[in-house]
Amino acid sequence: MLDITASDRLAVKSFATKTPVFVCVISYTATSEISGLTVAGANAELVKYTSPADAEFLYHGCCSCINVVPATPDGKPTPALITRTALQLARVPLLVVDAGAKVKPSIPYISFGVEPGRNIINENAMDISSVKRAFEHGELLGKQLAIMSDLIVIGESIPGGTTTALAVLRGLGIDARFKVSSSMPENPHNLKNRVVDSAIERVTADGIGRISSPFEAISAFGDPMMASVAGIASGVLSASGKVMLAGGTQMSAVLAILKLLDRSLNGLYIGTTTYVTKDPSSDLSGLVRMISERVPILSCDLHLGESSKPGLQAFAKGFVKEGVGAGGASIVAITKSRGKITGKKLMNAIEKEYEISIEAVPH
Amino acid sequence: MLDITASDRLAVKSFATKTPVFVCVISYTATSEISGLTVAGANAELVKYTSPADAEFLYHGCCSCINVVPATPDGKPTPALITRTALQLARVPLLVVDAGAKVKPSIPYISFGVEPGRNIINENAMDISSVKRAFEHGELLGKQLAIMSDLIVIGESIPGGTTTALAVLRGLGIDARFKVSSSMPENPHNLKNRVVDSAIERVTADGIGRISSPFEAISAFGDPMMASVAGIASGVLSASGKVMLAGGTQMSAVLAILKLLDRSLNGLYIGTTTYVTKDPSSDLSGLVRMISERVPILSCDLHLGESSKPGLQAFAKGFVKEGVGAGGASIVAITKSRGKITGKKLMNAIEKEYEISIEAVPH
Numbered sequence: 001m002l003d004i005t006a007s008d009r010l011a012v013k014s015f016a017t018k019t020p021v022f023v024c025v026i027s028y029t030a031t032s033e034i035s036g037l038t039v040a041g042a043n044a045e046l047v048k049y050t051s052p053a054d055a056e057f058l059y060h061g062c063c064s065c066i067n068v069v070p071a072t073p074d075g076k077p078t079p080a081l082i083t084r085t086a087l088q089l090a091r092v093p094l095l096v097v098d099a100g101a102k103v104k105p106s107i108p109y110i111s112f113g114v115e116p117g118r119n120i121i122n123e124n125a126m127d128i129s130s131v132k133r134a135f136e137h138g139e140l141l142g143k144q145l146a147i148m149s150d151l152i153v154i155g156e157s158i159p160g161g162t163t164t165a166l167a168v169l170r171g172l173g174i175d176a177r178f179k180v181s182s183s184m185p186e187n188p189h190n191l192k193n194r195v196v197d198s199a200i201e202r203v204t205a206d207g208i209g210r211i212s213s214p215f216e217a218i219s220a221f222g223d224p225m226m227a228s229v230a231g232i233a234s235g236v237l238s239a240s241g242k243v244m245l246a247g248g249t250q251m252s253a254v255l256a257i258l259k260l261l262d263r264s265l266n267g268l269y270i271g272t273t274t275y276v277t278k279d280p281s282s283d284l285s286g287l288v289r290m291i292s293e294r295v296p297i298l299s300c301d302l303h304l305g306e307s308s309k310p311g312l313q314a315f316a317k318g319f320v321k322e323g324v325g326a327g328g329a330s331i332v333a334i335t336k337s338r339g340k341i342t343g344k345k346l347m348n349a350i351e352k353e354y355e356i357s358i359e360a361v362p363h
Numbered sequence: 364m365l366d367i368t369a370s371d372r373l374a375v376k377s378f379a380t381k382t383p384v385f386v387c388v389i390s391y392t393a394t395s396e397i398s399g400l401t402v403a404g405a406n407a408e409l410v411k412y413t414s415p416a417d418a419e420f421l422y423h424g425c426c427s428c429i430n431v432v433p434a435t436p437d438g439k440p441t442p443a444l445i446t447r448t449a450l451q452l453a454r455v456p457l458l459v460v461d462a463g464a465k466v467k468p469s470i471p472y473i474s475f476g477v478e479p480g481r482n483i484i485n486e487n488a489m490d491i492s493s494v495k496r497a498f499e500h501g502e503l504l505g506k507q508l509a510i511m512s513d514l515i516v517i518g519e520s521i522p523g524g525t526t527t528a529l530a531v532l533r534g535l536g537i538d539a540r541f542k543v544s545s546s547m548p549e550n551p552h553n554l555k556n557r558v559v560d561s562a563i564e565r566v567t568a569d570g571i572g573r574i575s576s577p578f579e580a581i582s583a584f585g586d587p588m589m590a591s592v593a594g595i596a597s598g599v600l601s602a603s604g605k606v607m608l609a610g611g612t613q614m615s616a617v618l619a620i621l622k623l624l625d626r627s628l629n630g631l632y633i634g635t636t637t638y639v640t641k642d643p644s645s646d647l648s649g650l651v652r653m654i655s656e657r658v659p660i661l662s663c664d665l666h667l668g669e670s671s672k673p674g675l676q677a678f679a680k681g682f683v684k685e686g687v688g689a690g691g692a693s694i695v696a697i698t699k700s701r702g703k704i705t706g707k708k709l710m711n712a713i714e715k716e717y718e719i720s721i722e723a724v725p726h
Contacts, residue, residue, distance in 0.1 A: 019382075021511060059503055093510040097471075104476065108460075108504040111474045113467065140422055141471040147456040148384060148511050 001334055003301045003343030005274070007285060011296035015269065017151035017242070020332045022087055023095050023232060024058060024325060025156045026051035026109075027225035028102040029117035029125065032160025036191050039072040039183050046070075051157035052105035054080040054324050055096045058087070061357050064106040069357055072183070076314045077358050079326035082302065082346075083155060085353045086326070089341055090333035092153075097141070097232070099134055100224035112137040117223035120167055120199040128219045131227045135215070138231020139238070146241030153271065153332050154232055155246040155325015158225040165253035167196040167221035171203075171211045172256050174290050179283040180249040185318030187281035196221070214257040222253070230257040233268065242267040244298075246328020248276040248321065252287040259291050270297045271328030275304075275321040300330040303347045309354050312347075364697055366664045366706030368637070370648060374659035378632065380514035380605070383695045385450055386458050386595060387421060387688060388519045389414035389472075390588035391465040392480035392488065395523025399554050402435040402546050409433075414520040415468035417443040417687050418459045421450070424720050427469040432720055435546070439677045440721050442689035445665065445709075446518060448716045449689070452704055453696035455516075460504070460595070462497055463587035475500040480586035483530055483562040491582045494590045498578070501594020502601070509604030516634065516695050517595055518609040518688015521588040528616035530559040530584035534566075534574045535619050537653050542646040543612040548681030550644035559584070577620040585616070593620040596631065605630040607661075609691020611639040611684065615650040622654050633660045634691030638667075638684040663693040666710045672717050675710075 006012040032038050032047050046066065053063040053070045057080045063069060070078040087094055096109040100116045114134045117125045126134075145152050158164075162180040169176035178189050203211075203220050211217045218227050233243045233254065245251035251270055258265065276284055277299040288295055305316030315321060333341050369375040395401050395410050409429065416426040416433045420443045426432060433441040450457055459472040463479045477497045480488045489497075508515050521527075525543045532539035541552050566574075566583050574580045581590050596606045596617065608614035614633055621628065639647055640662040651658055668679030678684060696704050 019511070091510055093507040095507065098474075104474075106476070108473050108475055108500045110471050111461070111467075112471055113469070137471045144456040144458065147454055148382070 001339050004298055004331055004334060006296055006298045008296040012298065015298065015335065017332060017335050019149045020092050020151040020153055020336055021095065021145055021149040022092050022153045022155065022325060022329055023097055024055055025097045025099050025154060025225050025228050026055050026101045026105065027099040027117065027156065027158040027223055029158060029160050029164050029223040030119035031163055033119060034121065034195060036188055037163055038159045043073065047159045048102040050159050051101050052103045054078055054157040055105040055109065056107055058084050058094055059107045065103050072319065075311060076319045077311050077354065079320055079323040081353055081357065082326035082350055083324045083329040085350045086329040086333035086346060089346065089349050090336045092329065092332055092336065097228060099228035110141065112228055114224045120164060120221050121195055124220050125164065125222050126219050126224060128215060131215045131218045134224050134227035135231035138228045139235035142232040142235020143239045146236045146239035151242045151244060151332065152232065152236045153244045153246050153325060153328045154229050155328060156225050156229060156250060157324045158223055161223060161225060161250045163192045163195055164221060164223040165250040166192055167199050168217045168226060168253045169256055170196055170200065171217040171221045172214065172260060174256055176287055179287050181276055181279055181282035181284065181321060183320050214260045218257065226254055226257060230254045233258060234261065234263050237263055237267055244269045244271040244328045246271045246325030248272050249282055249284050249287055252284065252291060255288060255295060256291045265292055265295055268295050270295060271331045272299050273322050273327035274299045274301045275315055276327065279318065279321060298331050300327050300334065301343045302330060303343050307347060307351055309351055311358060312350060312354060364702050367661055367694055367697060369659055369661045371659040375661065378661065378698065380695060380698050382512045383455050383514040383516055383699055384458065384508055384512040385455050385516045385518065385688060385692055386460055387418055388460045388462050388517060388588050388591050389418050389464045389468065390462040390480065390519065390521040390586055392521060392523050392527050392586040393482035394526055394558065396482060397484065397558060399551055400526055401522045406436065410522045411465040413522050414464050415466045417441055417520040418468040418472065419470055421447050421457055422470045428466050435682065438674060439682045440674050440717065442683055442686040444716055444720065445689035445713055446687045446692040448713045449692040449696040449709060452709065452712050453699045455692065455695055455699065460591060462591035473504065475591055477587045483527060483584050484558055487583050488527065488585050489582050489587060491578060494578045494581045497587050497590035498594035501591045502598035505595040505598020506602045509599045509602035514605045514607060514695065515595065515599045516607045516609050516688060516691045517592050518691060519588050519592060519613060520687045521586055524586060524588060524613045526555045526558055527584060527586040528613040529555055530562050531580045531589060531616045532619055533559055533563065534580040534584045535577065535623060537619060539650055542650050544639055544642055544645035544647065544684060546683050577623045581620065589617055589620060593617045596621060597624065597626050600626055600630055607632045607634040607691045609634045609688030611635050612645055612647050612650055615647065615654060618651060618658060619654045628655055628658055631658050633658060634694045635662050636685050636690035637662045637664045638678055639690065642681065642684060661694050663690050663697065664706045665693060666706050670710060670714055672714055674721060675713060675717060
């Protein structure tokens with residue numbers, strides 16, 4: 001399919017979808033409050049609104065919980081803009097899961113009944129019972145979704161999520177240092193490594209010692225998004241369905257969790273943008289291969305570098321890159337339309353959405 | 364289709380479904396606390412657990428929020444037993460919507476962010492803003508579901524719901540007295556009429572005068588279930604989808620709301636059990652015909668009178684009769700299977716579920 005590239009040619013051929021459902025999991029980790037870690041929100045006070053505002057934007061093209069569309073401090077818009085455009089263009093149905101968002105969105109959302117994640121520098125991210133609850137609720141939902149749909153695409157919105165991903169991967173013995181992605185072109189690897197080092201020291205100092213299960217790793221170092229996304233994916237896979245983890249390096253933590261839980265990874269795909277797969281400051285493919293040789297990575301070229309809008313060009317210049325399942329939603333829009341929608345057509349539609357939602361709205 | 368009867372032969376022919384989705388809306392009205400109004404719960408203290416326990420039962424075949432399966436005081440089981448069996452037998456996917464349940468279930472549920480309904484004798488059931496919120500959230504969800512599925516079946520669990528239905532119908536100028544159904548063979552019509560009379564007097568005494576819109580009627584006399592179910596149905600219909608309101612006389616209030624909102628009723632069905640349509644103490648068909656000549660009523664004969672289990676025979680003797688979308692779920696199981704599932708096959712499976720969930724569990 002034009003504009004979709006993949007790590008495995010056979011996998012792309014076998015990858016078809018007629019009845020995809022897109023699930024956006026919104027969440028929160030207090031780890032995002034560490035200064036310099038994320039730009040997913042105009043400032044620290046606004047970060048808690050980012051994920052619910054993303055979810056509202058997917059439904060409405062505008063937000064209720066804040067009076068602006070989520071953006072970086074210098075105005076680069078949320079990738080939800082891409083996701084919304086792709087879902088609307090290809091008529092892909094949308095469900096939102098709340099996995100511990102600090103502020104609840106004004107749209108119908110599926111509750112997993114979990115609290116926001118805590119700052120992993122100071123304390124465990126979640127109680128183990130919460131991790132299990134999120135995972136089990138995810139499995140229940142995933143099993144139902146697998147009956148409805150031939151492909152469940154799971155995106156996420158959680159500021160600070162690449163740091164907790166790095167921490168969980170390291171907790172599970174996977175050296176992901178300098179491999180996780182960032183919403184900034186200057187990837188703050190050193191800061192992320194320092195945060196994760198202190199979290200690991202905290203756990204070791206607590207005398208807990210080596211992490212022995214994926215649930216323990218999430219509890220100590222993770223966030224509610226991972227537990228929930230892993231649960232949904234596990235539920236779909238157990239019902240012989242297909243799942244696309246729509247995101248960048250954060251999704252490799254979910255993959256590691258599923259692998260260590262001995263789930264069959266048949267039917268599992270990772271879907272993202274070329275802004276992640278070609279990012280010189282991170283290594284999604286290297287990360288995924290450390291976990292599984294088999295899981296295909298699909299990526300979509302959105303041609304945003306050719307856009308006339310500076311806010312969209314920025315995606316091709318290393319800003320934002322991915323999030324809210326933007327890459328996966330685009331891949332699925334192209335695939336569901338059997339190629340009638342191309343990356344360029346999508347880009348034109350994204351520009352229109354940008355004009356309506358961003359440019360036409362007074363700031 | 365064997366065991367399905369209908370008010371309109373042509374409608375049954377046109378009624379086919381391959382990809383149904385079942386939505387169970389759980390809710391609460393403090394009106395149910397009036398003594399003698401409902402037996403949906405072993406006693407007044409337990410009534411608030413009935414709808415979340417029903418939802419948990421649909422997923423798990425047992426309940427978490429209470430340690431028993433919901434039942435009448437003398438042990439007649441919840442109709443969720445029928446619904447669960449039908450959904451499982453025909454592999455119909457399930458989603459639960461929380462529209463103001465007082466206790467939240469331990470399963471993934473879609474939140475509409477509304478509060479439980481108040482006792483209509485004392486005060487308005489809901490603020491008008493809550494009514495609109497529930498309706499609008501319902502429409503958002505319904506539009507997404509209509510993309511996923513060729514038939515959205517909406518069931519409900521709200522103790523006391525026939526009384527608020529009667530009140531809303533009367534508020535809208537439809538004389539539903541002695542026509543609404545009951546979970547008891549001795550339908551407490553006089554008590555219901557007295558409750559509704561006082562609610563109407565309260566509103567008139569407040570100087571509000573005549574109710575001029577369906578939203579006002581729900582606000583004064585209704586409950587969050589109605590607003591939510593009407594919203595979901597409206598969303599599906601607006602996307603040219605098909606909806607089955609799966610329930611007894613409560614669903615006629617939803618129908619009246621949709622009709623007065625000028626929604627097209629093309630593609631709308633009512634689905635219930637023959638225990639409702641043949642009930643001598645209520646008149647579903649008469650109620651529906653007062654609202655619309657066109658909406659077909661489908662009903663399913665579950666042969667429970669032939670069961671060896673007294674708890675199931677009771678359904679054929681005027682107890683419980685319907686609820687949690689039992690009739691609609693059964694109709695859809697039969698239709699989706701193209702008649703391979705019959706009322707008798709369903710009855711046998713319901714008996715097995717009864718043995719596992721009710722008889723094998725210590726009380």
